[in-house]
Amino acid sequence: MSIWSKWFGGREAKPAASNSGYQPAGGGTVIVTSDQLEEALRNGNVSASGATVNSETAMRSAAVYACVRLIAGAVATLPLDVKRRTNARTREDASDTPLWRLLRRKPNRWQTPSQFRRMMQAHLLLRGNAYGLIVRSVNRSRDVKEIIPIHPDRVRCKQNDDLSLTYTYTTLAGRQVTLVQSEVFHLVGLTFDGVHGVSVLTYAREAIGEALVMTEHGATMFRNGARVSGVLTHPGKLGDKEFENLKASLDEFRASGERDGKAMILEEGMKFERVAMTSADAQWIESRKFTRAEIAMFFGVPPTMIGDNTGSDSNWGTGLEQKSNGFVAYTLEDHLTTWEETIFRDLIADETSDLYARFNRAALVRGDIKTRWDAYMKGRQMKVLSANDVRELEDMNPVDGGDVYENPLINVDTKTTEEEPANEPPNAA
Template sequence: MSLWTRIFGGGASRTPEPRASFQDKGGGVVISTSQELEDALRAGSVTASGARVTPDTAMRVAAVYACVRVRSGIVANMPLHIKRRVDARTREDATDHPVWKLLRRKPNRWQTPAQFKRMMQAHLILRGNAYAMIVSSRGLPQEMIPLHPDRVECKQNDDLSLVYVYTRKDGRRVELKQSEVFHLVGLTLDGVHGVSAITYARETIGLSLAQEQHGATVFKNGARVSSVLTHPNKLGKEGLEFLRASLDDYRAGGESEGKALILEEGMSVTQLAMTSEDAEWIESRKFSRTDIAMFLGVPPHMIGDTEKNTSWGTGIESQTQGFITFSAEDDLTIWEETINRDLIGDEADVYARFNRAALVRGDIKARWEAYVKALQWGVYSPDEVRALEDMNPREDGQGGQYYDPPNTAGGADKSEKDDGDEPAQPA
């Protein structure tokens, strides 16, 4: 039986065997169907605010969605190279290696490399782990099939080897060897399992969800109370019913939007300013957004929170550079080392490397300033710069030469003058 069939099944469908029902005396959940198993796997704990927080519900919070989008987008869009060491100083693209095809062309039958990397990185951020089954032929990887982290259980044996148990949708459990799984691990406390930022930010995210629900309820019921109706005497039952119907029709919007409210029996209206509760609710939402960005390692300005920052200038630039250094670099290193361990293995001359220069690909000024300096110092030749810009070599054949660094200009003339028998005389 092939690995694919073991994991996802195949051939004629088979009805799961009936299970004996029983009562759990410990107050747990009794699972008897595949749907109950699905719900249990995706269940999350209820926070103090009353909101149930799971990785899926957390994505409904705008700040969480924005942070996951930013961090997963960097990994998805940055070029990933598979390199081969020719000698101590020479490297070349290992385009003949099967891992190059997986990560640059077709990781599986339905995903592009960017889709695969974006999804795996999102799993890593939201759940602390990301898994993909490695389908191999004759010892060479051919496909990478993503596995949902909620359905994978990672165990460490007594000999320190790892084994993975995948729960299929029909409830059956399949065991996978360590060599059959591509496993990305984020921050870990035991060296095996990654911890999810959602777990530790659960209360903050739950508060944000509760605040959004509260705000939606308030606006559904006609927004906050902005005025008080005062009656000089006592409003009768019939007058109260007329007033309630009039208010409901007035707050319904539509054709009534913007029209004046007609009051009867000498009633007056007193306008109210924003209450302290309203102001505290708005401020608490801002604090929640900042806390979520902190948990997920993204500067607030990158998710649209520029209230306490200038939108231009060195402050934003420094924060962006800090994000690249401390968050993006962390993600890129995790991917590179995991590819080397799980896909490339013991081939010491082949390794994975992201092209970090692509971080300034959208900034043409910064990109060309870097090219000019590289040309001046003899790091790049003109043809190498043109290749980075996806351009053909120069037609005159002069693009392969390297320029001398500025501090060596005139060095040849100086050496000729100093080659005489007499030492150079001081000026």
């Protein structure tokens, strides 16, 4: 049976027998029975703060969105090279392979490589798993032609008795398709069983729910004007008509943002006294800062990289450069390695192959021209890089004589010359 007949000729999806409901065409879970409702309320996506936390609502939190955007963007924009080992010490670009064209030019018919990687990495961060259908050519080589991303909410992965994996995918039409392990590109995050990745939302649900509730509370407070900015005092007593006129004037004054900061005219000897921020307001602001830093901790992102500059020190150092290096070493490296190893396992799938995929980590300092060129100079001095190697990294054409590995700061003249005798002054008479 071809892969396309599997897609469109499968059996109709039926509600699962378990109490967890089943997945509809748009993703998520449909609750049918009272037992499913009870389980959803007890163990579902509702946090203790009352906010529903799932992959969509979590992205409404500024901290979650910033963390996902930062990590997914780095994975999407780093150059992904396909290399070939020619011997134990020599590597060369494998730009003549279908895998290079797949990863560097066209992963499928509608996505660019950066779009594909950004989407898959976002799935990995929010759900712990990312899936893609592998479409291979029908010839003997069985080269990978496309990788079609599959929504993780529609995939169920099961490990068989022989330790192989089977994937069941529910299409938009509600049909179930069974896929074998060789047909699925499967990125796995932090895992406890080696098969299913753990979603960050599972363990950060309370922190994210608290952030969502505080954001909603702040929006409601400012919309309704619940926080009193000041009080009006009158030397006498206002009648009903005067009170209604004053109330209407105040409502009209604060109804438009264009009047914010302008002066208000008071009559009959009234005075305005400003009310300072209460301790509850100050504590609410501090709680928001703490929640933002806690969410960043779950994703392994320094708070300063998502706009939280409340603290100048961290375990990764005090300077921006040290924090960026810590983010690359302890967070981003984990995701890059996951991609590299998964590409070899699922797309190359030949342990004897000389091909491998590797992200160019040097591109992380692309925006820092001083650091980049200092690194090039050190590479030239150590005879690790040639002039043409540097020009290739900078997307420049090679030059004649640029393949020599030598220290450009040392100019040794190997020719031996005889020193001419110094002119002696004539003897005095």
